[in-house]
Amino acid sequence: MKRLLPVVLVHLLFLVSPSFASRPIDFTTHKLGSDREGNTLLVIGGIQGDEPGGFNAAALLATEYKIKRGSVWVVPNLNFISIIKRSRGVHGDLNRKFAKIVRSDPEFDTISKVKRIILDDQVDLVLNLHDGSGFYRPTYVDRIHNPHRWGQSIIIDEEKIEAERFGELGEIAKQITTVVNHNLFSEEHSYHVKNTWTKLGDMEMAKTLTYYAVRNLKPAFGVEVSKSFPTHKRAYYHLRVLEAFMDILGIEYERSFSLSANGVKKAIYNNVKLAFYDNRIFLDVANARRRLGYIPLRKSAEIVYRPSNPLIALVESDEGYRVFHGNRRITRIYPQYFEYDFSTENITMQIDGEERKAAFGDMLGVQESFMIMPKKGYRINVIGFKRTGRSDESGVIIGQEDIMRRFSVDKSGNIFRVEVYKDDKFSGMVLVNFSGENDNLIASEPSDDSLFDLSAKEKASFGKDSATSSGKVLNLGR
Numbered sequence: 001m002k003r004l005l006p007v008v009l010v011h012l013l014f015l016v017s018p019s020f021a022s023r024p025i026d027f028t029t030h031k032l033g034s035d036r037e038g039n040t041l042l043v044i045g046g047i048q049g050d051e052p053g054g055f056n057a058a059a060l061l062a063t064e065y066k067i068k069r070g071s072v073w074v075v076p077n078l079n080f081i082s083i084i085k086r087s088r089g090v091h092g093d094l095n096r097k098f099a100k101i102v103r104s105d106p107e108f109d110t111i112s113k114v115k116r117i118i119l120d121d122q123v124d125l126v127l128n129l130h131d132g133s134g135f136y137r138p139t140y141v142d143r144i145h146n147p148h149r150w151g152q153s154i155i156i157d158e159e160k161i162e163a164e165r166f167g168e169l170g171e172i173a174k175q176i177t178t179v180v181n182h183n184l185f186s187e188e189h190s191y192h193v194k195n196t197w198t199k200l201g202d203m204e205m206a207k208t209l210t211y212y213a214v215r216n217l218k219p220a221f222g223v224e225v226s227k228s229f230p231t232h233k234r235a236y237y238h239l240r241v242l243e244a245f246m247d248i249l250g251i252e253y254e255r256s257f258s259l260s261a262n263g264v265k266k267a268i269y270n271n272v273k274l275a276f277y278d279n280r281i282f283l284d285v286a287n288a289r290r291r292l293g294y295i296p297l298r299k300s301a302e303i304v305y306r307p308s309n310p311l312i313a314l315v316e317s318d319e320g321y322r323v324f325h326g327n328r329r330i331t332r333i334y335p336q337y338f339e340y341d342f343s344t345e346n347i348t349m350q351i352d353g354e355e356r357k358a359a360f361g362d363m364l365g366v367q368e369s370f371m372i373m374p375k376k377g378y379r380i381n382v383i384g385f386k387r388t389g390r391s392d393e394s395g396v397i398i399g400q401e402d403i404m405r406r407f408s409v410d411k412s413g414n415i416f417r418v419e420v421y422k423d424d425k426f427s428g429m430v431l432v433n434f435s436g437e438n439d440n441l442i443a444s445e446p447s448d449d450s451l452f453d454l455s456a457k458e459k460a461s462f463g464k465d466s467a468t469s470s471g472k473v474l475n476l477g478r
Contacts, residue, residue, distance in 0.1 A: 025081050027110065028310045029117060030062040030074040038070025039124045039249040042117065043242060045075065047095045047128060047209060049082025052326055053225045053234020054129030055311060056268050059326075060235065061242060063309045064267055070251035073123065076310050078114060084313055086327040095128075096204065098212035118213050125166050125219045127245060128209050129238055132224035136194050144228075151226025152191050154241070157198040157205060157214045166219040170195065172248060173221060179244040180237070185261070189226070189237070221245075232265035239264065272325045273308035273439075277340070279361025280428040284439065285323055287410045288331035294383070296419060296426040297335040341425035347380075347418075348373040349430075360428030363415070365436040369399040372418065378427065383407050383417040400434040
């Protein structure tokens with residue numbers, strides 16, 4: 001059983017309003033902790049939307065880690081609109097707005113809120129995750145490996161600050177590079193400490209998040225992974241650095257996956273699920289078809305959904321919705337609207353001859369066949385089932401060969417929808433998975449601090465389906 005964001009204290013509930021007139025896209029904050037006291041680490045990803053290694057690593061930290069001592073606060077999607085659009089910054093570079101920002105700036109509230117988080121008395125150390133160009137080297141080697149590059153470096157703004165703890169920034173950064181350099185795929189990937197000496201006159205770095213923290217005597221580091229790597233390898237190195245920092249802070253943790261390139265890749269791309277209306281609809285879209293039709297959404301109501309990780313977004317488009325996972329468009333959802341019936345929460349099924357109850361929101365593994373047991377007053381619709389002349393498809397043994405493959409949720413043709421209706425009202429859905437995998441998404445209590453919507457202005461800025469990039473920004477680093 002896989003629960004939704006099991007260690008998150010600030011949960012995700014997203015509302016998409018048909019009018020697009022109220023709440024803007026906002027970032028989410030996830031507070032992972034334990035009953036055992038200790039230091040608190042703040043990790044921020046997605047400050048620039050074209051750096052997927054950082055925000056995917058932060059999302060994995062928020063969803064796949066359990067903290068056993070101390071606390072970790074994670075903001076994995078600070079610049080959510082820019083993440084979706086693959087832009088360094090839709091409204092300019094967010095990491096250049098911490099020294100000064102005017103109230104009329106569209107990101108004024110974002111900057112104000114994240115500043116409050118940084119300055120919280122509980123936060124002991126701050127990390128800002130980036131993907132940077134090339135490979136930083138203290139001396140010139142070639143055009144990819146030189147002092148002007150940013151990749152594979154731990155960034156400090158000065159050697160030390162007068163903080164109560166962890167003020168020896170240079171010494172801590174050296175310790176981190178020593179640890180991480182024991183876990184490289186290649187010697188070329190080695191980490192170095194890059195001191196920007198910001199206080200001595202670097203006007204660009206003086207505008208950044210980490211320097212804002214340092215000016216306020218909060219130990220802070222930039223973490224740069226080379227853009228030369230694919231996303232999952234960038235996330236791998238980010239996580240190596242994050243774990244090294246947690247070790248220094250005495251934060252104890254467990255993770256649900258192997259910290260290897262393949263382990264990180266599976267963790268990133270397999271956990272892409274959506275639950276609507278308290279799990280009455282559950283969709284595993286990790287390998288979804290390009291379009292999913294006739295999804296029974298609630299008539300004349302806001303769309304209320306919960307994602308399995310904080311990088312998933314639902315964006316209105318034409319007659320349906322686009323589903324994004326970070327900066328990847330996963331699928332399109334085309335709805336069919338129904339009144340909802342709330343009189344039941346489950347159905348009874350026979351799976352490979354064994355009877356069991358299935359709650360709405362479950363995905364049930366099937367080897368050979370399944371049958372929905374008849375329930376008085378309800379009818380079953382197995383989407384894609386070939387047999388005609390039946391309005392109720394309960395009481396029928398159904399194998400994979402009996403369902404038209406093109407109606408599957410996934411490209412592999414293994415996952416199918418089983419929908420339950422009472423008269424003309426939709427009651428709920430379960431998924432059957434002929435690859436044999438079981439899963440379910442159990443909703444947690446939401447937080448009003450994490451509502452998702454688009455204003456009319458933001459909706460217009462999405463334009464065409466193809467994600468846009470900011471071609472004007474030439475600064476390839478922090």
